[in-house]
Amino acid sequence: MDAIRYLLILSAVLFTIGAAGVLLRRNALVIFMCIEIMLNAVNLTFIALSRQLQSLDGQIFVFMVMAVAAAEVAIGLGIIVSIFRHRATTDVNDVSLLKG
Amino acid sequence: MGISHMTATPLETVLFIIFGAVAIAGALSVILARQVVYSALGMLVNFVALAAMYIMLSAEFLGIAQLIVYAGAIVVLFLFALMLVGGRRPAEQGRLSPGFAAAGGALAVIFLAEIAYLVARMTGVAGARGTVTPEAIAQLGHIQLLGATLLLDYILPFELASVLLLVGIVGAVALARARRRSQEE
Secondary structure, eight states: OOHHHHHHHHHHHHHHHHHHHHHHOOBHHHHHHHHHHHHHHHHHHHHHHHHHTTOSHHHHHHHHHHHHHHHHHHHHHHHHHHHHHHHSOOBGGGOOTTOO | OOGGGTOOOHHHHHHHHHHHHHHHHHHHHHHHOSSHHHHHHHHHHHHHHHHHHHHHTTOHHHHHHIIIIIIIIIHHHHHHHHHHHTTTSOOOOSOSOHHHHHHHHHHHHHHHHHHHHHHHHOOOOOSOOOSOOHHHHHHHOHHHHHHHIIIIISHHHHHHHHHHHHHHHHHHHHHHHHHHHHHHO
């Protein structure tokens, strides 16, 4: 099998695992980890295609994704800890004030 | 170096398969572990395996950045948050309705099947080849090429990323201060 196909399939599998985790887990921290796994799966696609196309543009995208992920984790974990301080839970089912 | 010519040496192939399997195992343990701290450690395994893959795909800088930013900083931040919210209790589960779980699992399987179908039909990667050939990397060095691209062609996104990180720091501090104020009340 071509290396690029193998890498794209691997990346799709990792993204699917992350998406399934977001849909199936109820713990806010685990959901957040699954989002990180999805970001990493997309990074792998960018790097594989950057190698395939012999261009560095894909790697610049990965660089930006890493910067966004770092900022996102700092803010997101702050929000999760804040919610825990107020409501003593990290279960997203317990934080449903906007639900009609 | 095999990937750009659609062939890989046997050693590369074996290493790709091993690291791919490790990455998938780490990701699976994130969503299957009952304790959140094991999820965090599974995520660490996933990040390290992907860093090895980046280095094998001649993205050395990003491989090291992956180790420092993801496997270092982000995993440690997760473990700190876990310590603050009390990670020793099992993750709350079991209140997911069976219908919702079945629908979520089906959506994931359908998504994976779509991608697999597209990749199976794929005949090749279209688009112009760039100038970053293995020979150019060997001659100039990967870090120099990436640095030139980042600071000449993509200088505006680079500066915007620093602004984004600044906003992230300010936001995290603002959240922490709001927490302290609400505790004093």
